[in-house]
Amino acid sequence: xxxxxxxxxxxxxxxxxxxxxxxxxxxxxxxxxxxxxxxxxxxxxxxxxxxxxxxxxxxxxxxxxxxxxxxxxxxxxxxxxxxxxxxxxxxxxxxxxxxxxxxxxxxxxxxxxxxxxxxxxxxxxxxxxxxxxxxxxxxxxxxxxxxxxxxxxxxxxxx
Numbered sequence: 001x002x003x004x005x006x007x008x009x010x011x012x013x014x015x016x017x018x019x020x021x022x023x024x025x026x027x028x029x030x031x032x033x034x035x036x037x038x039x040x041x042x043x044x045x046x047x048x049x050x051x052x053x054x055x056x057x058x059x060x061x062x063x064x065x066x067x068x069x070x071x072x073x074x075x076x077x078x079x080x081x082x083x084x085x086x087x088x089x090x091x092x093x094x095x096x097x098x099x100x101x102x103x104x105x106x107x108x109x110x111x112x113x114x115x116x117x118x119x120x121x122x123x124x125x126x127x128x129x130x131x132x133x134x135x136x137x138x139x140x141x142x143x144x145x146x147x148x149x150x151x152x153x154x155x156x157x158x159x
Contacts, residue, residue: 027051027052027053027054029150030135030136030148032153034135034153035066036133037129038129044123046121047156048120049117050119050137051114051153052115053114053149053151055112055139056115056137056149057109058108059136061074061076061104061105061119061135062104063093063103065131069128070093070125070128072125073090074103075090077119078115079117080116081109084107084108084115091103091104093131121133137150
């Protein structure tokens with residue numbers, strides 16, 4: 001429950017209050033890969049703002065454990081355009097072998113548009129809590145034939 005409250009506050013600060021760092025509008029090619037580490041056990045959440053700066057059909061985030069034994073949960077919530085407001089997906093990485101198996105979350109829409117979503121990463125582990133994050137925006141509704149689109153990825157909350 002505490003994680004859901006943290007996620008709700010983070011989403012509100014990103015969406016309602018507009019608390020975002022300044023970024024270039026054109027974006028960077030996807031995918032973008034980030035290495036992160038949660039700084040505390042079980043109560044910390046890293047929150048990312050994802051913006052597909054070109055018309056896209058879906059956002060995909062892949063979270064992997066970089067140090068065996070951690071168990072991560074990733075939650076991706078769409079907030080723009082209206083077609084994906086509240087559309088969400090959640091996945092977890094396994095806490096056992098294979099330790100590097102990813103958790104994959106996807107938010108998609110039928111009509112291409114510049115998409116925006118919030119991604120929250122939380123750990124149930126008390127080990128090193130290090131993860132790798134790969135985020136991409138794609139056009140084309142068929143996941144078997146993706147076309148990468150430009151995007152921006154900003155960390156909003158780094159705990």
